[in-house]
């Protein structure tokens with residue numbers, strides 16, 4: 178395994194296109210979901226210098242903190258609460274340009290300014306959790322992030 182990932186490119190698209198094959202190589206052949214989530218978090222956190230990257234998994238009808246990279250975070254989120262709980266409840270990707278303007282946003286850190294949350298599915302198309310990425314800058318995420326992050330999430334299911 179390569180000691181570290183190498184991200185090339187200037188644009189967001191180029192960076193994702195550079196990192197996706199490396200993440201694929203990293204998790205190919207590994208069936209342990211937690212291990213793969215852990216490496217995906219590290220690859221995205223250090224590849225893009227995001228403030229926080231982490232997974233929450235559905236357990237006992239709550240989202241429970243799973244592998245992440247970044248400062249400590251809240252451990253449990255109820256259905257419909259915060260950005261994560263809303264993405265889960267509505268079964269949709271949510272992009273928030275300014276977290277202070279999202280009603281009910283759960284502030285794990287005051288440094289977090291914008292956020293993207295993507296549902297994760299099992300083979301039966303049921304939501305098993307979410308991927309949450311926070312930025313310390315406003316309006317970091319857009320449809321390009323949603324597109325490529327979904328591609329990365331799909332790698333886990335292969």
Ligand code: SME
Pocket residue numbers: 229231250251254258259260261262281282283284285286289292309311
């Ligand atoms: N901000 C999220 C909570 C998780 S932390 O950002 C790590 C939310 O509103 O759901």
